Structure formats: C-alpha cells, structure tokens
Amino acid sequence: MITHSWARYKGKPIHIDEVTLEMREEGEFFNVVSGKKMTAYLEGKFQRHFHHLVPDKTSKETYLHETAKQVFLDSYEQALQNDKPFQLEYAYDATCNRLFKETGVKCKLGSRTDKFDLTRVYDTFFLEKGYEGFQPDIRLSSTKNPLENIFIEIAVTHESSSKKLKSGHKLIEIKIRNDEDIKALRKNHISVLNANTSLYNFRKKGIESEFCLSSEKGCREFRKVFIQYKNGTYEFPQYYLENIWSDISINHERIKNVDYQVEKTFVYLNDKENKEDYLKRNGLEIRECKLCKYVAHNREKIGKKNFRTSLFCKFLKENVTDEKAELCEYFRK
Numbered sequence: 001m002i003t004h005s006w007a008r009y010k011g012k013p014i015h016i017d018e019v020t021l022e023m024r025e026e027g028e029f030f031n032v033v034s035g036k037k038m039t040a041y042l043e044g045k046f047q048r049h050f051h052h053l054v055p056d057k058t059s060k061e062t063y064l065h066e067t068a069k070q071v072f073l074d075s076y077e078q079a080l081q082n083d084k085p086f087q088l089e090y091a092y093d094a095t096c097n098r099l100f101k102e103t104g105v106k107c108k109l110g111s112r113t114d115k116f117d118l119t120r121v122y123d124t125f126f127l128e129k130g131y132e133g134f135q136p137d138i139r140l141s142s143t144k145n146p147l148e149n150i151f152i153e154i155a156v157t158h159e160s161s162s163k164k165l166k167s168g169h170k171l172i173e174i175k176i177r178n179d180e181d182i183k184a185l186r187k188n189h190i191s192v193l194n195a196n197t198s199l200y201n202f203r204k205k206g207i208e209s210e211f212c213l214s215s216e217k218g219c220r221e222f223r224k225v226f227i228q229y230k231n232g233t234y235e236f237p238q239y240y241l242e243n244i245w246s247d248i249s250i251n252h253e254r255i256k257n258v259d260y261q262v263e264k265t266f267v268y269l270n271d272k273e274n275k276e277d278y279l280k281r282n283g284l285e286i287r288e289c290k291l292c293k294y295v296a297h298n299r300e301k302i303g304k305k306n307f308r309t310s311l312f313c314k315f316l317k318e319n320v321t322d323e324k325a326e327l328c329e330y331f332r333k
C-alpha cells in the first residue's frame with residue numbers, strides 16, 4: 001500500500017495540505033494515474049492523505065513518476081500564464097578582469113551559480129510527445145525558435161538512457177524519491193546545487209566581469225611577481241593581486257619594471273633555483289649577503305662541539321640573512 005499525498009482535483013494535481021474541509025465536502029478527487037475516485041483524509045490519528053474508494057493497483061514508481069510530471073507541467077503552465085518566473089539555477093566559470101588592463105592578470109574564481117528564468121525563452125511545452133526519435137517526459141520549447149528545446153526527465157527507478165544523454169539535446173534530469181521531492185517542484189526553482197538535479201548537454205558558460213569589485217578585500221588571485229627597482233634592488237613578493245597592485249601603485253616612481261607572469265617561466269621544483277635562473281636569464285646579478293663585500297662570517301659556539309655560522313653586516317652592524325640583500329641598497333660586490 002502506498003500513501004497518496006497527491007490527487008487530481010478540477011483537472012490539476014493537488015497536494016493534500018492544500019485541501020480544505022470545504023473542498024473535501026464539495027469536490028471530487030481522482031487518482032493521478034488510474035483516474036479512480038479518491039477521498040481526502042484530513043483529520044484523525046493518521047497523516048493526511050488521499051485514499052481510494054475502489055480497489056486500485058497503481059505502483060509506487062508509476063505514482064511518483066506520473067505525479068511529478070503533472071506537478072512540474074502544472075507549475076510551469078501557471079508560471080507562463082501568470083507571468084511568474086520558473087528559475088533554473090546553473091553553474092558557470094567566473095573570471096574577474098578588474099585589474100587585467102593594469103596587470104595582465106585575471107582572477108580565476110572558479111564555479112559560481114546564477115539563475116535564469118526558463119519562461120523567458122521556453123514559452124511552450126509538450127507532454128510525452130515524440131521529438132527527433134526521442135520521447136522526453138516533458139519538452140520545453142520556444143515558439144520563436146523551435147530548435148530551442150529542453151528535455152525534462154523525471155527519474156524514479158530508471159535514469160535517462162545514455163542515448164538520450166548523448167543526443168546533444170539539453171536535458172534536465174530530476175530524481176524523484178518521495179512526495180517531498182514532488183512538492184519541491186512547486187517552488188518554481190530547479191537547481192544544479194540540488195543533489196537530485198542533473199543538467200546534461202548545457203555548455204558551461206565562462207563569464208568575465210569585474211567580479212572582485214563586490215568583494216571587500218578586492219582581487220583575490222594569489223601570485224608571485226618580480227619587481228625591479230630603479231636603484232638596482234629587486235624582490236619576488238607573493239600575495240593577493242589587490243595588495244601587490246596597490247603596493248606597486250604607491251611605489252611606482254621607484255619601480256623600473258614589474259613582471260606579473262614570473263612564475264610561468266619557472267622550471268625547477270626549488271624556488272631558490274627558479275629565482276636564480278630567472279635573474280640570470282634577465283641579465284641581473286644575484287644579490288645575496290654572502291656575496292657582499294661588507295659581510296663577515298660569524299662562528300658562534302653552541303654547546304661543547306657545535307658551532308653555528310651566521311652572517312654579520314659590517315655596514316649595518318647587524319646579523320643578516322641572504323634574502324635581505326635583495327632589497328639592500330648598500331649591497332656591494
């Protein structure tokens with residue numbers, strides 16, 4: 001025995017929760033599949049449901065499949081008639097080009113979703129009507145452009161055949177497991193974010209826009225860049241594009257050259273090797289404290305037998321590390 005939460009009322013599918021006492025007294029309810037007469041059970045110790053007045057053998061699969069189809073169709077038809085949207089939430093690849101002109105870098109923001117009102121294009125529909133050798137459960141179509149079609153497939157036990165999926169036709173498959181899944185169709189909103197909804201043969205769009213404008217922290221593309229200063233020093237800062245760009249803008253008078261694509265030319269696994277190689281290829285000398293004429297090698301005794309060597313700058317009169325030389329204006333070979 002299956003519990004029916006849906007029946008037909010005045011030619012349309014109705015959920016038991018929408019039935020009033022008045023409707024029960026005056027109206028007539030029918031099995032969505034077999035058309036057999038039913039009555040609405042509204043009060044009592046059991047959950048509200050429709051039950052048959054005559055024996056009926058509708059299987060659960062058929063009931064779910066047929067009801068989902070009718071509810072989808074009815075919801076879509078109502079949206080068209082009342083000028084209401086029926087949204088499809090789809091995924092696209094977002095790229096931010098806000099700082100592209102200045103830096104040649106775009107922020108790759110990955111997959112995002114947006115909504116599209118299907119009724120704006122698909123103003124007509126067909127139920128189980130053959131089309132190019134297929135028989136989709138429902139086909140949404142455009143009267144202006146009859147080649148624009150979306151197959152809607154309701155999957156209860158069987159998933160859409162691979163032939164249909166490979167046909168090239170846009171197809172939305174909605175898996176229906178229970179009455180709640182059917183009720184959700186009434187929201188006029190189907191989404192790729194729902195586990196039971198799959199889109200096939202929709203080309204994933206790439207959208208380029210100044211997306212990062214709406215982010216408080218600005219452009220989030222993480223990069224390593226090369227900055228060469230007019231005084232001969234250089235550095236390889238690694239940070240968010242927004243911060244790098246703002247630092248460069250502030251210091252632009254001191255800067256000779258910036259390479260935002262520096263990492264593209266890196267070939268070694270080791271960062272240090274890559275930097276050395278990069279500098280060599282660009283005819284720049286490597287600045288390291290150990291190569292500087294002001295450096296002294298300190299040997300510090302730690303423990304009985306062990307020593308630690310460190311670099312001491314005789315000019316700055318402090319301990320230094322190799323990296324310090326990159327931006328040190330006193331570096332001399």
Ligand SMILES: [Zn+2]
Nearest residue numbers: 096107212219
């Ligand atoms: Zn950005």
